[in-house]
Each structure stands twice: as structure tokens, then as C-alpha cells.
Amino acid sequence: MATRTGRPQRRNQVLSRERIIETAIELLDAGGESALTTRALTERLSTGSGAIYYRAGSRDELLDTATETVVTAALAAKPAGAAATPEDEIRTVALALFDAIAEHQWLATRLTLQIVRKPFGPVTVGIFERIGRQVGALGVPQASWFDAASTLVHYILGAVSQNARIDGDTSTVQPDRAEFLEATATAWQALAPEDYPFMHAIVGRIREHDDREQFLTGIAIVLDGLTRLG
Amino acid sequence: MATRTGRPQRRNQVLSRERIIETAIELLDAGGESALTTRALTERLSTGSGAIYYRAGSRDELLDTATETVVTAALAAKPAGAAATPEDEIRTVALALFDAIAEHQWLATRLTLQIVRKPFGPVTVGIFERIGRQVGALGVPQASWFDAASTLVHYILGAVSQNARIDGDTSTVQPDRAEFLEATATAWQALAPEDYPFMHAIVGRIREHDDREQFLTGIAIVLDGLTRLG
């Protein structure tokens, strides 16, 4: 009777909650949001739907949990150098989110969905806290912290979601990328010049541009604008 | 034999494509994306699924068409005053998109989905052209037009998607709004202050802030940053 366990708790854990989430993310990465089905999960984990439900809840909850897992990992990114400026911090976390969405394209819609539906969930709050903490160090007066953080978060998540393509690292997916740019350029060229003068004016830039660089340029622009807040 | 019709074309059009799209938007507005089902459509229009398929294509195509319809309408917004600055133009179209998403919350995810999957569809191109056209008049050098337009579009769509709540006009939905802000503030207050110092620092602002004003502040910040491009 030496035990004072309020809860029995552990057992052999053949099927852990973590393993379900991990497998769910694999399925999502491989085939998009529609590939995450209860049946596919049960088959991969060789179990039944009841067990999955018991541990991970509904499909919607599972998607939220997967989102939370990926985002939390990205938010843990730290700048490489020793003395990091607030700009470094912001760039680092922004790029981490960029890469996370490049690797998990299903995040693009799921992230906005979670921000809209759960404005005080760990994802929303985590992103806000992580980025917002830097704006004070940027010299933004406290009265404008909320506005400044909102603007930064809106821009970063907007850019990151709209760039959800497969070009995270320079491993094997580069050819598709070139084809994709070529197709886009051709399509833009085919537009009626009198109706789309701007698209024609920039079509030359699309082939040579780099999404990641453009993203950093955008961040620099927003940071520049923030310094004028007073 | 006076007819030289290559196509018979018109007929009584009891069930027009427009009517399907219109009804689809009604269903989406009322119950979100999951409320748009073939069966619900057939019931409302008292027809069969074949007819809907014949005119509007798959459910996914119909969702894209609905998105296109709403976005195109928003992009047609023009500034009120006679002599409109490029800043006025940008603010006007940005607010039109803001209101469109406030009225049709399902747009938030559908819009990013369309931008990611169809980078040369009418929605993506339309938004880019409409906003991009203004950056030249802002004094941005042509070499930076693409970057400037990207940044603006990313910010505007990001902010707009993340604000997808029901507070478009001041008609009847205001009480929920106050409750919602109160709940958010309370939730933020409950966070551990040592882990979330920033959230605690700004929690006072949430009750008094206005989404639309904050959105305009963000646009001003980005526009400010754009003027430094050279």
C-alpha cells in the first residue's frame, strides 16, 4: 500500500497519442488535407477507429493538434548568432514559419482557420507572443505595440500562407519549381495587355525572383514602416 | 433557311448557372463551407444533382466560382471622392475585401486556397493587377514594383483573412462582438504572466481596439515602408 497514485495512468502504451499525431502529419504531408481519413489512419496504425477517437478526438481536433504541433516546433527556432537583434529574431521565426508551411502545405488553410476560430488557442497566442515581444526592442512605443504586432503577424502569416509551395530546401524539388515559374510567366504574358498593364510590366521579374528573398524584403519594408510609429 | 446559327444557344433557362452560384453563396454564408452540399442545393433549387453538375461542375469548382464572384465584386469598388490618390485606391479596395470576408467568412480559407493552387486564375491576377497598378503612382521605382505589390497583397490578404469575423456593419451583430472581445481579454489575462509578458502588456488594448482601424493603421505602416524603396 505504498502507492498513493491518484491515477493509475501509465500502461504499455502500444498506441500513443503522439504516434497518432505523427502519422496524421505524415498522411497530410503526403496527400493533403483530404488524405487524412479515419480509415487511412486505422490502416496505417493497424487499429480501429474507436482507439483513435479515444486518444485524439475528432478529425477536426486532430487537424488542430497537428497544426499546433508543427507551429510550436517552428516557433522554437532561435537565431544562430550570439547577439541577436530583434530584427534577427523576427526574421528567424518568420522564416521558420515559411519553411514549416513549405513542408506542410496543408497548414496554409488550417492556420488561418485556427486563428479565426480560436483566437486564444495556443497557436494564435504563441505566434503573437513570440513576435510581439520583439516590437518593444524595435523602439515602438508601448501604446502602439498591439498595432505593430498585429501588422507584423498579419503580414508574416499572409505571405507565408500565400507562398505554400514546395520549395523549402534545395534538395530534389527544384525542376517543378522552374516549370511552375515558367507556366506562370507564360500565363501572365497571355493576358490582354490593355486590361492587365501591371502584370505585363512585372512579368519579366517573376522568372528571376526568389520567394524567400522577396519575403525578407517584405519584412524589411514592414519593419521600416514600424520605426515611424510614434 | 435564313438562319446561320452555328449554335442554337439560348433557351428558357429555368435553372441558370448564376442562380446556382447565388444559392451556393447563400448556403455558404448561412452555414459555412460544410453547408454547401449537393443535396442541399438540389433541395433549394428543387432539381437534381445532374443538372447542377451540368451547369456548375464539381463542388470544388463551384466553391472556386463563388469565391471568384465575391472577389470580383469587391475589386470593383471605387473611391468616393473625385480626385483619388493611389493611397485612397489601395485603402478602398482593401476595405472592400475586408468587408467581403466579414460578410462571407468561408472566403478566408478559400481565398488562400485559390491563390496557392491557381496563381494565374482570375482571382489571383485580378487582385494583383488592381493593387499593383497603384504602386507606380506611389513613387516606387519600377525595379521594385513586383516586391512592393507582393508585400501589399500579402499584408492585405493576410490581415483580411485573419479578421474573418462577423462585424462588417453596425446592424445587429454588435453584442456578440463585445462578448467576443471580453472573452478574448479574459483568456489572455488568464495566461501565466511570466510566460506571456507581451500578451499581458497589450491586453488592455484589445477591448478598445477596432479591427477596421487597426487594419488601416497596418496599411499605413506598409505604405510608409514602401516609400523607402529605391
Added chain:
DNA sequence: AACCAATTTGGTGCGCCGCTCCAAATGTGT
């Protein structure tokens, strides 16, 4: 007015989905 080919319609059924429910299996405390 009668006919025809093309177009348009309503509806049935298939395969799949998320999810509920529950009997059996597996563990723990005494």
C-alpha cells in the same frame, strides 16, 4: 403540324466518409 437531334433535366446508386456505440481485451489494486 410533325419530326428529329441536341440539349438539359431529375434521380438512383456506388463507394467513401466521419463518427457512435459496444463487446472484448488488457491492464491495475487488493
Added chain:
DNA sequence: ACACATTTGGAGCGGCGCACCAAATTGGTT
């Protein structure tokens, strides 16, 4: 060894998107 709580696998239900098709409807031709 026994009672009991936890955990599991799977069968079944209602609903979904969609392919498919026989019937109805059209406008043009004669």
C-alpha cells in the same frame, strides 16, 4: 485470484460527392 477501470478493434449508421442515365424539353427543319 478476483473485481474493476481503462483501452482497444470493429461493425454499422447516416450522409456525402459524384458518375451515370433514361426521360423530358427544346429549337430548327420540313
